[in-house]
Amino acid sequence: MKLAFVVQRYGLDISGGAELHCRWVAEHMARYADVEVLTTRAEDYITWKNRYPAGPQTINGLTVRRFSVVRPRRPERFGRLQEKVLHHEHREKDELRWLDEEGPRSRSLLRYIRRNEAAYDYFIFFSYRYYHSYWGVRTVPRKALLVPTAERDPVIGLRLFKPLFRMPRAFIYNSCEERDMIRTVSRNDDVPGAVVGVGTETPASASAERFRARHGVEGDYLIYIGRVDQNKGCPELFDFFLRYKQDTGSPVKLVMIGGSVLPIPGHPDIRYLGILPEEDKFDALAGARLLVMPSFYESLSMVTLEAWAMGQPVLANARCDVLKGQCLRSNGGLYYGDYREFREALSLLLASAGLREALGRNGLAYYQANYTWQAIENKYLGLLGELEGK
DSSP: OEEEEEOSOOOTTOOSHHHHHHHHHHHHHTTTSEEEEEEESBOOTTTOOBOSOSEEEEETTEEEEEEOOSSOOOHHHHHHHHHHHHHSOOOHHHHHHHHHHHSOOOHHHHHHHHHTGGGOSEEEEEOTTSHHHHHHHHHSGGGEEEEOOOOSSGGGGOTTHHHHTTSSSEEEESOHHHHHHHHHHHOOTTSOEEEOOOOOOOOSOOOHHHHHHHHTOOSOEEEEESOBSTTTTHHHHHHHHHHHHHHHOOOOEEEEESOBSSOOOOOTTEEEOOSOOHHHHHHHHHHOSEEEEOOSOOSSOHHHHHHHHTTOOEEEETTSHHHHHHHHHHTOEEEESSHHHHHHHHHHHHHOHHHHHHHHHHHHHHHHHHOSHHHHHHHHHHHHHHHHHO
16 A cells, blocks of 8 residues: 655754644554655745755655745735634635635645546645645545644634635544534534644653753743644633742743744743754653643644653643543543633642642553554554455
């Protein structure tokens, strides 16, 4: 069987999000199939400027075919179009203009898919909201599997996506909540699909002491791992954390790891460390009292799974139904809907080592049952086997 994984960006230096999800799954599925990756030359998800050379290259043993983006995204035009399609009366052609600007617009990628349809058994498209998935699924619908990575944000309600969600041969969902949301907006219950997600691996050993020594972090700390931006709930996290410090006098610190597009408050107990190597990330996670996940929009949250794989509890934003659902299914974390609940849940977790350990154990059991790589590979193989049998 030959599989093409189709994603907006791809590379070893692209961390997090659907792009990392795609790379991990592609590398693992290469054990069972002939796998190639079809992607663009873009590295930056804000502008989609061509950076990587065009053509095939090999990354971790896989052939990666890169195609040029027609032009970079124009942020001001994109902002105006997004404001119109999300908040004002508009027509479907306005949504198509928005999609063109959302990008990354690569005609050569679509042309390759159309001309080489017969060379692949299935095309696995990642992220429904981008140009390559919308037009790619329409190009090869009977061979298209869609990993939507959909979040409960206003884009899911755009009318151009409703027919798209009824086109693929099958769906590979990240969570029950994502599946139910897409079925609600598109009535695509008759399209086959499976809730799969993505696996994760943790190091054989992690050292909190090594992290503290390298980065000069002392005392108890919460950890946030991920992109520091508005949609991830970081402004609210800063507000809640600083209010908590003022209300309780707690000495706890907030350690943040990941790239940032926001200013970081100048407070001595907020330690922003930027993007760190994997060893440092897992060392930091091992030493934390808990992982805090303030995001409003997630289709899964890989870092939450990493925390549970490390036996760490999670404090999550209940206004993200995926995070709340994962906490309920795993019994591996608490969740909050406002500052009062944040304050009480955090105080409870910091005060009780027994509670933290119990939640961490539950999270680890949930990870082992559902998100080891063997479990993920089996789900992909099961869905592909069902499709081959039809």
